[in-house]
Amino acid sequence: xxxxxxxxxxxxxxxxxxxxxxxxxxxxxxxxxxxxxxxxxxxxxxxxxxxxxxxxxxxxxxxxxxxxxxxxxxxxxxxxxxxxxxxxxxxxxxxxxxxxxxxxxxxxxxxxxxxxxxxxxxxxxxxxxxxxxxxxxxxxxxxxxxxxxxxxxxxxxxxxxxxxxxxxxxxxxxxxxxxxxxxxxxxxxxxxxxxxxxxxxxxxxxxxxxxxxxxxxxxxxxxxxxxxxxxxxxxxxxxxxxxxxxxxxxxxxxxxxxxxxxxxxxxxxxxxxxxxxxxxxxxxxxxxxxxxxxxxxxxxxxxxxxxxxxxxxxxxxxxxxxxxxxxxxxxxxxxxxxxxxxxxxxxxxxxxxxxxxxxxxxxxxxxxxxxxxxxxxxxxxxxxxxxxxxxxxxxxxxxxxxxxxxxxxxxxxxxxxxxxxxxxxxxxxxxxxxxxxxxxxxxxxxxxxxxxxxxxxxxxxxxxxxxxxxxxxxxxxxxxxxxxxxxxxxxxxxxxxxxxxx
Numbered sequence: 001x002x003x004x005x006x007x008x009x010x011x012x013x014x015x016x017x018x019x020x021x022x023x024x025x026x027x028x029x030x031x032x033x034x035x036x037x038x039x040x041x042x043x044x045x046x047x048x049x050x051x052x053x054x055x056x057x058x059x060x061x062x063x064x065x066x067x068x069x070x071x072x073x074x075x076x077x078x079x080x081x082x083x084x085x086x087x088x089x090x091x092x093x094x095x096x097x098x099x100x101x102x103x104x105x106x107x108x109x110x111x112x113x114x115x116x117x118x119x120x121x122x123x124x125x126x127x128x129x130x131x132x133x134x135x136x137x138x139x140x141x142x143x144x145x146x147x148x149x150x151x152x153x154x155x156x157x158x159x160x161x162x163x164x165x166x167x168x169x170x171x172x173x174x175x176x177x178x179x180x181x182x183x184x185x186x187x188x189x190x191x192x193x194x195x196x197x198x199x200x201x202x203x204x205x206x207x208x209x210x211x212x213x214x215x216x217x218x219x220x221x222x223x224x225x226x227x228x229x230x231x232x233x234x235x236x237x238x239x240x241x242x243x244x245x246x247x248x249x250x251x252x253x254x255x256x257x258x259x260x261x262x263x264x265x266x267x268x269x270x271x272x273x274x275x276x277x278x279x280x281x282x283x284x285x286x287x288x289x290x291x292x293x294x295x296x297x298x299x300x301x302x303x304x305x306x307x308x309x310x311x312x313x314x315x316x317x318x319x320x321x322x323x324x325x326x327x328x329x330x331x332x333x334x335x336x337x338x339x340x341x342x343x344x345x346x347x348x349x350x351x352x353x354x355x356x357x358x359x360x361x362x363x364x365x366x367x368x369x370x371x372x373x374x375x376x377x378x379x380x381x382x383x384x385x386x387x388x389x390x391x392x393x394x395x396x397x398x399x400x401x402x403x404x405x406x407x408x409x410x411x412x413x414x415x416x417x418x419x420x421x422x423x424x425x426x427x428x429x430x431x432x433x434x435x436x437x438x439x440x441x442x443x444x445x446x447x448x449x450x451x452x453x454x455x456x457x458x459x460x461x462x463x464x465x466x467x468x469x470x471x472x473x474x475x476x477x478x479x480x481x482x483x484x485x486x487x488x489x490x491x492x493x494x495x496x497x498x499x500x501x502x
Contacts, residue, residue, distance in 0.1 A: 002387045004059065006244075007328060009252065009275040010174055014389060017274065019243045025056050025063045026242035028234040028272065030251055031123070033070040034104040038111050040296045040333060041281060041288050045248045047319055048278040048327045050117040052246065054438045055386055065120040066237045069108075071101040072126040072213060072224055097213050098127075111298040114315040116440045124233045126224065130215050132232040133224045136266055137203045145265045149194040151206030151220040157199040160261050171199075171261055174275060175253035201258050203228050227258035234271060235263065245272035249279050278327040283308065284334045296333075310335045313342065314444050320345040323392040323439055348399060349443060351406040352435050358409065358416075360424040367420040371405070376423055378402055379430045386438070395434060402427070456487070456499055463489070 004017040019025050029049045032038055049067075056063050095103070112119070126133075137153055140146040146155050161171040161179050171179050179199060192198065202225040207214040214221045234242065240263070247256065256275065263271035280287070283294045296306045304312030321341035325331045378398045385394035408414035419427070435441050459478055466474040479489045482499070489499050 001383055004387050005389055006274050006276060007389050008273075009277050010270070010272075012176075015274070017243075019061070020241065020273065023060075023062060025061045025244065026238040027053065027056075027063060027065050027244040027246065028230070028238055028242060029065070029067045029120075029245075030230055030247040030255065031068040031070065032104075032108050034101050034108060036104060037297045037299060038104075038108050039288070039298060040283070040301060041248075042108075042111075043115065043298065043301075043318055044281055044322055044327075044331065045246070045278050046112060046117055047115055047322050049246045049276075050115075050440060051323070051327075051392060051438065052244070052276070052390060053118060053120075054440060055390060058433065058438050064122065064238065066122045066124065066234065067120040068230060068233050069101075069105055069123060069125045070226070070229060071098075071105070072130075072229065101127075107299075111315075114298075114302065115319050116316070116442055118440070122237050124237065126229040126233070127213075129229070129232050129236065130224065132236055133228050134204075134217050136228060136232050136235070136262070138218065140203065140262060140265050143265055146203055147196065148219050151222060152194060152202060153204040153219055154195050154200040155203055155258070155261065156196060157201070157261070158197050160265065164261075164264060169260075169264055169270065172253075172257065174257050174260055177253060177257070201225065201227060201254060203262070227255055228262060230255070231259050231262045231266075231271070234259075235267070240267035240271070241269045242272055244274050244276060246276045246278075249277040252277060279330045282330060282332045285332060308335075311339075313338050316441055316444055317342045317345055319439075320348075320441060324396055326389075326391055326393050328389070344400070345441070347403060348396075348435075349441070351403040351410075352431055353443070354410045355406045355428055355431060358424060358428070360419075360421040360428075367423065368415075368418040371414075371418050372420050372423050375402065375405060375419060375427055379427055382430055382434050392439065395439075399431070399434075402431075460489070460499070 005014045006017050007013070008015050027049070029045070032042055046067075049065075053063060053065050137146065140155065141148070141153065144156075145160050146153050157171050157179065164170060204217060204219060204224055205222050206220055207222045211223065213223055215223060234245070245256065245259075260270055263269075282288070283292075283296070286292050286294060288294055288296075294308055296308065300306040300309070301313055301318065302315060304310070317338060321333075321338060322331065324341065324344075378401055381398055382395050385391040385398070388394075405414065405419075409416060409418065459482070463475050463478045466472070466478070482489055487499055
């Protein structure tokens with residue numbers, strides 16, 4: 001098998017992936033700001049890096065996947081410099097800030113489960129790592145790359161650029177921006193007079209009296225800058241340098257650029273070796289934005305309740321749609337494209353389920369040599385395409401070439417023994433590995449099965465409690481009414497219960 005190659009945004013080219021510690025991978029992905037419900041724009045990065053995570057596990061790596069929760073406000077350099085989204089939203093919704101944070105964190109986790117994303121290894125929160133952020137800021141000040149102004153702390157971008165450009169690590173190395181150009185084009189912002197230069201960014205902000213979320217620091221009460229949060233958390237859980245840093249392309253500048261500068265000052269090394277960025281999404285050809293009224297929340301997507309949507313779309317349809325395009329290409333959401341994805345997924349899943357029922361035991365050693373070779377090549381290319389920067393789109397294209405063969409065997413247009421036993425088993429195992437384990441797809445009824453199991457377990461527990469209390473009327477009522485619905489409860493040894501459906 002060929003070596004895994006990834007497109008490194010830092011070098012702007014594909015590179016062979018070689019982890020720092022053989023057999024182990026450290027990956028950090030910027031998580032959500034939980035000041036509101038996740039929207040369609042959040043679906044792509046988290047599904048993209050779920051695929052990366054799954055594929056690395058498939059290759060046999062032990063992966064520590066760290067994805068943070070930004071719950072200390074979302075500090076923005078452009079235009080709303082001192083605004084804390086969480087504090088502002090908490091006032092609007094008449095909730096405590098951490099109550100609001102919990103509400104939207106729960107909604108985010110729900111959406112990730114609907115998409116069948118695996119949970120990360122560690123999910124640190126910004127508010128849980130204030131101490132680490134303060135320690136990091138103190139070191140940056142001590143090394144001469146930050147300064148205090150009116151209780152706020154700013155990173156000295158020009159000094160950093162002067163000193164580190166000579167080491168081949170200028171500010172702008174990730175985004176390709178040139179500092180001189182940035183100084184000319186940076187907009188006038190709040191508190192700009194506190195900064196030595198326009199390009200300087202906040203590591204810590206002095207909290208005005210009305211600011212709800214605030215912490216004690218050596219510089220007075222305040223709150224952390226957006227960028228320092230990720231630097232502190234990635235450093236704590238993955239070390240001074242780790243393998244992969246992921247996120248959307250919109251985070252390249254300023255967020256990831258600032259992370260590089262902060263971490264390089266503290267640890268004298270670029271924090272991640274490989275920087276992976278998924279491209280943006282558009283909706284009907286337009287960038288997503290409030291001014292276009294096209295910000296679609298994930299719950300609206302699943303229920304079809306947004307005015308731009310003609311129907312509800314199942315989370316697996318969204319996942320499949322995202323996989324149809326390479327993660328570094330732009331992706332346009334529209335009703336026709338989503339409906340086509342819905343049909344495509346149905347066709348693929350039906351063929352996949354049929355394939356898993358085929359019995360290879362009666363097939364001979366050779367089968368139809370030409371068809372056998374064609375199928376083998378299409379399947380072998382699954383790995384080849386994924387090794388080439390996680391090209392899910394090409395893998396799916398091959399799967400759709402296999403669908404007519406599978407359907408032909410199912411419908412008896414192609415003889416049962418046309419494929420050799422070895423090739424049929426290879427096709428079955430690889431399709432299962434890629435469709436379910438790597439691509440994370442599942443049948444649209446899988447969620448309903450999970451919910452049914454949950455409801456049944458609840459009823460079983462209530463019946464157990466009733467029997468312990470000798471409340472046989474309730475116990476019998478649960479059993480008899482379920483039986484009328486075609487659900488048979490069975491008492492097992494040791495007091496356990498199970499159920500079967502007619």
